[in-house]
Amino acid sequence: MIPDVRLPSPLVELLDDERLAGRGVRMFVKRDDQIHPDLPGNKWRKLHLNLRAALDGGHGRLLTFGGAYSNHLRATAAAGRLLGIATTGVVRGDELAGRPLNPSLARAAADGMRLHFVDRATYRRKGEPEVLASLLDLLGPAYVVPEGGSNALAARGCAALGEELRGTADVVGVACGTGGTLAGLAAGLGPGQRAIGFPVLKGGGFLAAEIRRLQEEAFGGPRGNWLLDDRFHHGGYARVSPELRAFAEDFGGRHGFVPDSVYVAKMLHGLFSLAQEGAFAPGTTVAAVVTGRPTG
Template structure:
């Protein structure tokens, strides 16, 4: 397992420095926050004697790919409940689903209406009738075991060295873990990749400290949405720093960090650590969508 802060900081006026923790390098398949979230869930599933893992995800889900890879590596059967019945006959056209299938994941496709009921007791009982006993991992992986894993993202040095920790936010598990393990003098900033202001309530259920905020201005239209401006920014960032970002989470976060630096949001001499949470495997799917619309694509692969 490896993860490192980028050796050379990015310097800005007023003495501000930005470092990137490359948690995307933790594992070739179970990268970034997915590795952190699954670590203790897999241990708990094994302790309880489960042989099957069941979880949920969409077309190009990083979580589905990670669970399939983890199942293959650690000896679990895996089941993916996939949002969108239309994907049933398009597995060969979808790099994420194809990877998961090749790594042994069994799929059940469901329409979007039923998918919204995935946490209901009735829905889960029906799944037990179909698949038998399984260890349930929520969509996105966030639960108490995931929080425990994400509390290990910051090292002892990180808690001393950096004034601000920045992280992209989806289900809020990663940010909650970082908050719990941070130094109370640090400012923890989440960059939401979704529309809406419900994340703060979720974080309050998991995080004990109050040294955090969620910025909701850089979602670029909502979860899974990208714009020409975002893609252009990500290509320019890669050309300049040779750090690949993903368009769902880290690209939006990095755009937000640099924009806020330009707006003098951070005090002089701030030392900022941005967490690269992975998700690069989804680039192939995003590029397929962009190509179909004759849009600029990302110039690098996941």
């Protein structure tokens, strides 16, 4: 499989932050962004069992889905390059076809991913058998990985994240795009620990049903103690409010890295806000999972 994977990822305490100390809260960051230089964020955890299944099944191509700023598309393209597997990314938004690629899609294309743009109505139906069959007819046979990489294999892969955090924190926070990481993380945590997911999509409470479905498929039923707090989307996916921008810049000045605004900054803002609200009793230890590559 892919070399140079760094597991377990580092766990680093945030020091000298009066917003936490004043509430009696200790916070660590789980630097899953440092797992591998070419796989941004924690995508290795979600991909590696799918990659093994694709190779074991003799597939020469991966087909997956994502938005224009998808870290998952970038990671799948990088994994394909490293393993010698062709990759195709179905991208939401046919209006993007023919335009200059943004940095995320440009990186995926540079790693060999074939990009296929579809209109948003078709993209919403991507899970329907007839839509998927038509895409495979058009683009060629492939091992299909769902949007965000979230399926039962991804959830099982992310269970190791929870296992690495057993005994280290009372509460674990993670950003949620499709729910696969939270489904596995919660399953891997130990008794007395709970996970909080922070959807980066507006109206992200719908992910609760998806997380339950993923846990059913991956583990045979509900696992772990988890909940969603959908107040910190800051306008929706890839949207950045002035409040979030200011928080991320302040965090970078205090702690040495600026969290990415699509995922990690929203999760950190949520955890710091909960601490300020008194949601964590004095003496609580919190771990924040850094799933996206810092911007500075």
